[in-house]
Amino acid sequence: MNLSTSAPTPSTSTAPQPGPSGVKPSPPPKLHTVLLEKFLAKGVPNADITVYRDFVLQHDALLEVLEVKKSNRTAVAIREAGNRLFLEKKYDEALEKYNESICHAEFNSEHLGMGYANRSAVYFDQGEYEFALYNIMLARKHNFPEELRSQLLQREINSREKIIAGQSKIAGQVPPSSRIGLNVEVNAKLPFVAKGIAMKYYPEFGRGLVAERDFNTGDVILDEKPMLMAVEHGLRYSVCSYCTASFRKSLIPCPNCVSCMYCSEKCLEMDHRFTHRFECGIMERLRNASFNTSIITSRLFFYGLTLFGDNLQLMMKSCWDTFNSGGNPFDLDYTQYDPLEEFKTMHKVKFRLPKANIEHHYRMCAALHYAIFMKHPLVQSLVVGKTYQGFMLQCLLNYTRVVFFLMKDTLADPQNRIISFLSPIATVFNHSCDPNVLIIPRASRIVTVVLRPIRKGEQLTSSYGPTWWDIPNLPLTFDCRCVVCVLGKKGSDWCPAGRQLPADANRELKRVCDQADDVAMLNAAQQFIQRYAALYPEVNLGGMVKLFHMLLIKVTCCETDARDRMRVLAAGII
């Protein structure tokens, strides 16, 4: 037990940020704040996690919130709200409402079919005829009422006619190009990582990634599948709860709860197998007690438990002594992919606590999750007895620390809603205000592209928010020790005085911006950065890196759209 009464009582307002990536911190959930304030009033902020747990269990009644059940009545009301949005041509909002309605529709009811049919009307109006056909197919599969089928048939005929007439968006779309997927030689044991990247320990950063050979602008050096992902609650009707794909919001519901949707049966099955079976039925309680995506901390425990075949004894034997002992994913052999070995490496990660003292938040977070998960019948049946319960509690606390240390967040939409991911390699990139790579999280993959030439021996760094050419007002959770900050430079002060591009380059700069489309501009920007790299950092080159950065994200999004349309075609609609 670590009961220290002499430590100053920390304030509850310094909440943990959702991750180290510079995305705006979310306020702590009300329940967390209320309980933490009560707890800290006792004057023992450094109390052992078991003391936090017992305190939370004493306040069990506060954890109770109504778990919303599926209901056709609710489904109808929400669908009608969707219809109003559809008439106002607010298509994205209408799709979200139809998704919510589909989630609330009872198992096997006609209201599932009605929701899909209404979605098909939105896609038809948007000119997304393949998605319209896909949703018509779903409507028919899910009890769309017989008496309304003629309308659906007419929409199907109209969609097919549009496609035959060449009005499909597939015709004019950006073809999926080599922007997605590695375009350099790969590591023999980690075929999703470029050859010539290794892990190195840096005293000021902890683990980091180092280049063991030169890389060029535009090299795709990582194409990784995350181990775990989480979407904030507000996105539950917009993206897949498992892989986070948007799939133009053409999602299918969890058959048992109203809180999760998926882009495919496969994702539904995978999510259920690894984590959702422990969450289904207690989602509202979890949400009530969690930061936006902090549920991912507990998911790491249940993911591990699943990989150990639900055998807690085995998991405890393998993991009890290895918390925080140091893990190196480069020791793994992914040609013989073993998710259990990958999990064990993540379990061992040596974390550093952030600069603000927020350990009391971590303890409250873990204690709350523990108390809520212990209400789930499946967890109750697997975690029996004080020893195993103690192990689960310790895991939840350690994984809260590890996940908040490593997790990367990304803004999913203009409403700044967040998706978070945890992966063995992409989370090892340290931050620099002068980054040399860009991480682009897309549905179920994390792609990393080189922004400017990297020489052998340099550290590979991404930006968690601030860059020297762009300084958003976003705090980092640590004192930044990157080269820009250590030298006390900001903005254009980072560029050596008098360094300028030659006159020729200025003409070329204009040519880059005059390109006809995004792909051409992206390629021109890439060549420009590579050609003038010797003059980096220079203000205009910084602007060009920023443009390259922006275009990479835009082109990747277009390619994702293109792939989604191809995927719908492959579903057998034509």
Ligand SMILES: C[S@@+](CC[C@H](N)C(=O)[O-])C[C@H]1O[C@@H](n2cnc3c(N)ncnc32)[C@H](O)[C@@H]1O
């Ligand atoms: C996503 S992890 C990066 C990998 C981490 N260094 C490790 O050992 O696994 C983020 C953490 O790395 C450290 N870090 C990353 N960039 C840093 C920087 N520019 N200055 C100081 N610490 C940094 C901080 O402790 C931060 O919370």
